[in-house]
Amino acid sequence: MLGIIGKILLSASFATALLALIFYFVAANSDQDKTLKIGNWLFALKTTFLIAASGILIYLIFQHQFQYYYVYNYTSLDLTSRYLFSSFYGGQEGSFMLWILFSALFGFGLMKWTRAPYKAPVLFFMTLTQIFLLSMLLGWDIFGLKLGASPFRTIAEEMPNAPFLQTNPDFVPADGNGLNDLLKSPWMMIHPPILFVGFAMMTIPYCFAMAALWKRKYREWIGPALPWTLSANVALLTAIFLGGYWAYVTLSFGGYWAWDPVENASLVPWLFGTAGIHTMIIQRKSSVAQKSSILFAILAYMAVVYETFLTRSGILGSSSVHSFVDLGLYNQLLAFMLVVSIVGLGLFFWRYKELPSPKKESNILSREFMTVTGAIMLLILGLVIILGTSSPILGRLFVENPTPPEISFYNNWSMPIVMIMAILTVFGQYLFWKKYDAESLASALISPLLVTSAVTILSVILGDVRNLYYMAYLFCGFFAIVGNGWVVVRLAIKKPKVIGGSLTHIGFGLLLVGILASSAYNEPLVDQETSRFNAAVEAGEVTDEQGFTITQKEEMLVLDLDTPTLIGDRYMVTYEGYELDSSVRRGQQNYKLRFEPIDGGKPFYMIPEVYPMLTSSTRDNIQWSVDPDVRTGLMSDIYLYVGGSSYVQEQNDRVAENNSSMQNIADQDTTVSDVPEVQSFNLNPGQTVDVGNYTIRFVNYLETDSTGLPPNTTIGVRAEVELIHKASSRLVTLNPLFAVYSENGQSYIFSPPSFAREFDLEFQFTEINPQDNSIEITVTGLEEEYEPEWVLIVADEKPFISVVWAGTFILMIGFSISIFRHWGKERAKNKE
Amino acid sequence: MKPKLIIGIVAIVGFTSLLMYNFGESISTYTTFEKAQDQTSAHIPGTWDDEKPAEFSLETKRFTFYMKDEDGVSRKVVYPKPKPNNFEDADQLVVIGEMRGDTFHANEMLMKCPSKYNDNDPGQFTEAPKS
Numbered sequence: 009m010l011g012i013i014g015k016i017l018l019s020a021s022f023a024t025a026l027l028a029l030i031f032y033f034v035a036a037n038s039d040q041d042k043t044l045k046i047g048n049w050l051f052a053l054k055t056t057f058l059i060a061a062s063g064i065l066i067y068l069i070f071q072h073q074f075q076y077y078y079v080y081n082y083t084s085l086d087l088t089s090r091y092l093f094s095s096f097y098g099g100q101e102g103s104f105m106l107w108i109l110f111s112a113l114f115g116f117g118l119m120k121w122t123r124a125p126y127k128a129p130v131l132f133f134m135t136l137t138q139i140f141l142l143s144m145l146l147g148w149d150i151f152g153l154k155l156g157a158s159p160f161r162t163i164a165e166e167m168p169n170a171p172f173l174q175t176n177p178d179f180v181p182a183d184g185n186g187l188n189d190l191l192k193s194p195w196m197m198i199h200p201p202i203l204f205v206g207f208a209m210m211t212i213p214y215c216f217a218m219a220a221l222w223k224r225k226y227r228e229w230i231g232p233a234l235p236w237t238l239s240a241n242v243a244l245l246t247a248i249f250l251g252g253y254w255a256y257v258t259l260s261f262g263g264y265w266a267w268d269p270v271e272n273a274s275l276v277p278w279l280f281g282t283a284g285i286h287t288m289i290i291q292r293k294s295s296v297a298q299k300s301s302i303l304f305a306i307l308a309y310m311a312v313v314y315e316t317f318l319t320r321s322g323i324l325g326s327s328s329v330h331s332f333v334d335l336g337l338y339n340q341l342l343a344f345m346l347v348v349s350i351v352g353l354g355l356f357f358w359r360y361k362e363l364p365s366p367k368k369e370s371n372i373l374s375r376e377f378m379t380v381t382g383a384i385m386l387l388i389l390g391l392v393i394i395l396g397t398s399s400p401i402l403g404r405l406f407v408e409n410p411t412p413p414e415i416s417f418y419n420n421w422s423m424p425i426v427m428i429m430a431i432l433t434v435f436g437q438y439l440f441w442k443k444y445d446a447e448s449l450a451s452a453l454i455s456p457l458l459v460t461s462a463v464t465i466l467s468v469i470l471g472d473v474r475n476l477y478y479m480a481y482l483f484c485g486f487f488a489i490v491g492n493g494w495v496v497v498r499l500a501i502k503k504p505k506v507i508g509g510s511l512t513h514i515g516f517g518l519l520l521v522g523i524l525a526s527s528a529y530n531e532p533l534v535d536q537e538t539s540r541f542n543a544a545v546e547a548g549e550v551t552d553e554q555g556f557t558i559t560q561k562e563e564m565l566v567l568d569l570d571t572p573t574l575i576g577d578r579y580m581v582t583y584e585g586y587e588l589d590s591s592v593r594r595g596q597q598n599y600k601l602r603f604e605p606i607d608g609g610k611p612f613y614m615i616p617e618v619y620p621m622l623t624s625s626t627r628d629n630i631q632w633s634v635d636p637d638v639r640t641g642l643m644s645d646i647y648l649y650v651g652g653s654s655y656v657q658e659q660n661d662r663v664a665e666n667n668s669s670m671q672n673i674a675d676q677d678t679t680v681s682d683v684p685e686v687q688s689f690n691l692n693p694g695q696t697v698d699v700g701n702y703t704i705r706f707v708n709y710l711e712t713d714s715t716g717l718p719p720n721t722t723i724g725v726r727a728e729v730e731l732i733h734k735a736s737s738r739l740v741t742l743n744p745l746f747a748v749y750s751e752n753g754q755s756y757i758f759s760p761p762s763f764a765r766e767f768d769l770e771f772q773f774t775e776i777n778p779q780d781n782s783i784e785i786t787v788t789g790l791e792e793e794y795e796p797e798w799v800l801i802v803a804d805e806k807p808f809i810s811v812v813w814a815g816t817f818i819l820m821i822g823f824s825i826s827i828f829r830h831w832g833k834e835r836a837k838n839k840e
Numbered sequence: 841m842k843p844k845l846i847i848g849i850v851a852i853v854g855f856t857s858l859l860m861y862n863f864g865e866s867i868s869t870y871t872t873f874e875k876a877q878d879q880t881s882a883h884i885p886g887t888w889d890d891e892k893p894a895e896f897s898l899e900t901k902r903f904t905f906y907m908k909d910e911d912g913v914s915r916k917v918v919y920p921k922p923k924p925n926n927f928e929d930a931d932q933l934v935v936i937g938e939m940r941g942d943t944f945h946a947n948e949m950l951m952k953c954p955s956k957y958n959d960n961d962p963g964q965f966t967e968a969p970k971s
Contacts, residue, residue: 409869562920
């Protein structure tokens with residue numbers, strides 16, 4: 009019932025949006041305030057419908073209404089309320105809803121703050137994009153033509169042919185599939201919403217550019233558009249950062265960036281948006297670059313839509329680690345992309361001739377030239393990334409069934425581009441604030457260049473950099489930091505409000521240096537034997553049993569319990585056991601690894617986690633997932649995860665054994681496997697004995713009551729025995745019984761087994777020796793030849809990741825300072 | 841025509857051709873075990889052959905399993921890392937590496953796995969508890 013209301017609300021929202029679009033169109037053409045007001049009311053009504061529909065979806069999720077496919081597929085009973093809430097946007101449909109909600113919110117901002125003549129056309133385009141997004145949620149079926157996929161469809165609608173539905177059409181699953189375990193992370197709460205804030209905001213420069221073309225007012229639009237674009241950029245950057253950090257610290261992707269299509273999807277709009285910011289700023293300063301400002305604003309949004317198309321239409325197929333379910337929206341997404349591009353670029357080229365051009369060409373040593381060139385470099389970088397991401401489409405020019413490009417394609421092309429950019433930032437910033445000719449600029453740059461060279465040489469020596477190309481790259485990165493630092497210091501003294509731009513460029517320089525250090529000098533931490541092996545592999549001296557040369561290095565190592573091992577020539581690492589901790593995730597193990605720097609630093613612990621994936625594990629197969637531990641340091645991070653352990657293996661063996669024993673019963677197979685070993689220990693009260701992976705302690709005798717005793721018992725006594733599993737400190741207390749009873753005049757000993765089921769051990773209290781007050785405990789299942797507890801770890805030392813984060817933060821701060829500055833200007837104009 | 845324009849066009853054409861050439865070089869085509877005999881970095885899509893053993897060996901520190909390629913040919917694959925998360929869950933694997941004899945040595949392995957927008961194959965629906 010609620011689902012039907014939800015569907016109707018979404019359709020109503022779509023219909024009112026269409027109406028609003030018409031009113032905005034008329035208002036934009038005729039400049040009638042009254043029509044615009046009706047449009048605004050319709051916009052508000054449309055948003056109300058959408059909010060109501062979202063409310064219903066959230067309600068259904070919280071009420072566990074599993075007859076709805078969306079609720080079934082993304083939630084389950086055991087989710088806590090914050091993850092229930094996040095699962096609202098955990099699926100494709102909900103994420104579209106969230107996107108439109110943000111877009112609508114910013115629509116109200118535009119209504120309030122945008123001035124005529126841009127107001128109506130801006131809202132027209134804002135509504136247009138929302139119509140396309142809303143159409144993805146309709147779930148209409150018009151004569152077999154499917155329009156959108158409704159979040160409110162039931163499982164019966166989703167799977168009409170499922171056998172269980174044909175027998176019982178009203179079937180409601182008892183529990184849902186649940187949110188993917190990897191997404192049960194606090195980052196899930198924050199990363200997707202910020203990303204959609206960014207996407208929604210990136211629509212706004214597009215709308216302003218289109219409004220400028222429509223109303224033929226090519227100058228004033230940048231006033232309001234600039235702070236919006238800057239905000240969109242900060243939001244996207246924050247989202248990219250959060251995504252990278254999430255991937256790095258909890259998802260064990262191994263790093264913060266992998267040139268994955270989904271990552272690129274947020275980077276390219278950011279690059280184009282940044283290009284647009286550059287040209288808008290220079291347009292405001294000196295009436296140049298009007299064409300490129302409009303073009304970049306259009307391209308930035310086109311990039312958002314194009315990347316949405318790539319990642320959500322299913323076209324990427326197997327080339328991305330993020331798989332997106334194909335909802336059959338291919339045609340709709342394609343239409344969205346084509347309309348945005350054709351309308352955008354079409355109007356741009358239609359008006360091209362009348363777009364203002366600069367009166368004279370700028371000198372090379374001018375801020376105009378530098379800024380525009382910088383923007384063009386950003387554009388080129390974005391285009392290269394788009395090309396790489398589009399390999400499933402564009403690769404067909406070369407081969408059938410193309411694979412994604414190698415990572416080196418992205419690295420090889422982006423490196424020289426960012427090096428040029430880094431140099432340009434310094435020239436650009438110097439020229440931005442003061443006029444120079446070649447000679448005066450050269451003399452002004454002498455000191456920064458000297459400092460840069462010194463820093464570069466120092467880092468080359470300290471970091472043992474041998475690659476010439478890397479040296480040049482480092483020089484460029486440091487030049488951007490030092491040169492822009494110079495400008496920041498000078499500006500901060502005079503006009504601290506305007507340092508935003510220079511500050512972002514310092515952040516950019518830091519980012520470059522940090523990226524190189526952390527990726528090119530990433531070093532696996534292995535023990536000495538493995539590192540000798542790896543050296544031999546590198547020399548091509550190792551062959552496998554078939555005589556092939558082994559080329560793959562080993563990047564992992566096994567640590568036995570309580571056996572210190574020297575790894576990376578720097579740390580004595582001891583595996584001190586694990587702890588079972590079900591407080592966050594059922595069945596989770598926290599492994600305790602003690603790191604002791606051999607140069608006498610302070611020891612520390614790293615605690616990586618392993619847990620079974622409850623959503624995808626079945627009775628006969630446990631799937632384990634890992635949560636790495638990252639020790640963040642100023643100079644370097646240690647990144648470590650567990651690839652396996654004796655505990656994990658035990659659990660897997662147990663499951664496998666259960667399976668085979670069940671099969672054995674079915675096969676009437678009665679062969680008994682090996683006979684368990686039996687060991688006996690003599691213990692005094694309070695005495696402890698170490699056996700293999702366990703410690704056994706005889707605490708004391710216990711008084712016993714008559715329960716469980718055979719008739720005619722003459723002696724009945726229990727022992728309190730503690731069994732401690734050394735690796736996990738798990739403690740089991742057992743009270744085995746020793747009794748002597750008489751039957752037919754004869755005495756018998758009765759010592760029934762007590763079970764420690766967790767460890768498959770059986771305890772018996774088999775004898776009392778009154779002369780030395782000791783008892784005999786017999787343990788069945790304890791192997792004399794035991795395997796020590798072990799853990800397999802993969803550890804990396806990644807230098808200067810902190811610099812990557814620092815660079816990102818400085819970029820954010822710089823952009824934010826600029827937002828305040830430009831927004832302040834705009835507010836002042838609004839008040840006039 | 842102005843000389844600047846010519847330089848500009850030449851630069852753009854040169855850049856684009858270089859870029860496209862390099863792009864063409866850096867992609868390859870998805871292939872099969874049979875065809876990958878002589879390739880050094882072959883991308884082979886396929887599915888895990890779960891009827892044959894898959895295990896990580898502590899001695900060699902390699903994860904060994906069998907994969908069926910798109911022609912249905914099953915080959916042993918050796919991967920020098922621990923078994924990845926979600927390995928069993930993947931509805932498609934892509935191994936990147938080279939054939940040596942009858943064994944494929946993978947340097948990298950991609951799994952088409954449930955991630956952000958995970959989907960479930962309809963087959964799983966039958967396992968839902970019948971209330």
